[in-house]
Amino acid sequence: MRAVAVYPQSREVRIIDHPEPRLAQGSDVLARVLEVGICGTDREIARFEYGAPPPGDDHLVLGHESLTEVVEVGPEVRGLAPGDLAVPMVRRPCPVATCTPCRHGRADFCFTGEYEERGINRLHGYMTERIVDDARWFVRVPRTLRQLGVLVEPLTVAEKGIIQALETLRRFPWFAPEAVQRREHGVKAVVIGAGAVGLLGAMALRARGFEVWLWSLEPEGGPQASLVESFGARYRSTSGRPLADLALEIGRIGLIFEATGAAPVAFQAMPLLGPNGIFCLTGVPGRKGPIPIDAATIMKSLVLRNQLFLGTVNAGPDAFRAAVEDLGVFAEQWPHAIERVVSTRHALDEVPRALVEPPTGTKSVVRIG
Structure with a gap:
């Protein structure tokens, strides 16, 4: 499947053929990526200011703001089913046993800084066609927010x-x-x-x-x-x-x-x-x-x-739930305003160029699915 990746050693940004993900455990979710937002973090990683590939890889798949559609779930998954829309969270807990926030599911308050982040730090991101992750990192999005869900994060x-x-x-x-x-x-x-x-x-x-x-x-x-x-x-x-x-x-x-x-x-x-x-x-x-x-x-x-x-940066589950709820409020009270926040939509093939060109408009989004 296709993905947008950065290669820090050779300082390249390009479309690659990335391995298809598979369910590996009972709590996994396979999801089709519909849209991914482009933000300043993505542009800075594409300028090689920071960003780290997963251990053993020479590249990092970009993207941490996304909306997905569930394709398949493991037998232990509850609350998500094929066809559901969902937004995956970004940060994952550090491995340090004494880090109280991470042990309580709040990696956004991590003490150690040893956390991982999808599309930013040691974990591949969402700027690809399909992803697999544990169900606990997904927040369900109502189907009525299909056009706005990419703004959750x-x-x-x-x-x-x-x-x-x-x-x-x-x-x-x-x-x-x-x-x-x-x-x-x-x-x-x-x-x-x-x-x-x-x-x-x-x-x-x-x-x-x-x-x-x-x-x-x-x-x-x-x-x-x-x-x-x-x-x-x-x-x-x-x-x-x-x-x-x-x-x-x-x-x-x-x-x-x-x-x-x-x-x-x-x-x-x-x-x-x-x-x-x-x-x-x-x-x-x-x-x-x-x-x-x-x-x-x-x-x-x-x-x-x-x-x-x-x-404030990289939020926890409470903020993700609040964002989903608020997008529903915005869509009901100010539909024309919230629809104008996304100013540009790109095809996947256009992303390497879009990352290095000066941004235009308010929010650029990659349409994948």
Whole structure:
């Protein structure tokens, strides 16, 4: 079967003939890959900045954002059947017996860093025609989300951060659980960046009752601004005003959700976070030189204003389930907005070129099945 693979030693990206997978144990699932998302991680691996093939292999099959259709299940599998749609998770537990998160099924909080990741680190990915994995790594997706299911991951990145943010907000006695349930708490959130993670994060925040402003490069009045405003958020352009001016317009900012991976932008935004606020980082900066920061002011604000900074990446089962549920909400409430997040669909043969060319649009997807 065909697959897209990188060869780190020869620095090649090409279509290969990959061995067909087979069920090897009773808990295995054989699935046909329908679609795979392309993200910044895939592009960085294709530039050979990181990424490790499985032991003994000279190549790594790419792809960690996918939607699949179940073809066959082992005799021990429950809750999945042939014909079901499912999204496979990415990270696998490390082998260290003392790593409590991994032993509790939460490799996304791994202590050791010895985990494996499909399509990234020591495990082949999903940019191929069929895969086999243990049933516990699959999350079922309703058939009604066939056109959107490929967005489950990366939406999980935002979901994980929002889950942690809400847990933190619940520590306040005035942050009533019933207000969260009714989506009426009114906490003000700023999302920085209008890429796929930023847009999906903004939608997830809106669905949970946050007042949302999205700040990004595209001009106000353009297509991206129209998309943002269509699901009830407010769009502001970096060319129109600095973020400090936006903070004056908004008032007290309870949550800043960073989705750019640009360290200078993130650190410029930190002083604008309000008292008791949460700053959620989702981007991973590239290998660039150091930037100057006012560390004393940041530290002072953290201490005196009871602020929390957290990072989110590679989510666990709870975030995957939340992403599936939220995509259903988005499809019902803002169908035209969520459908516009996927901007380009490629055939498998087009992927090697697409990985090295500058990305266009919001989200590129590979159509396989």
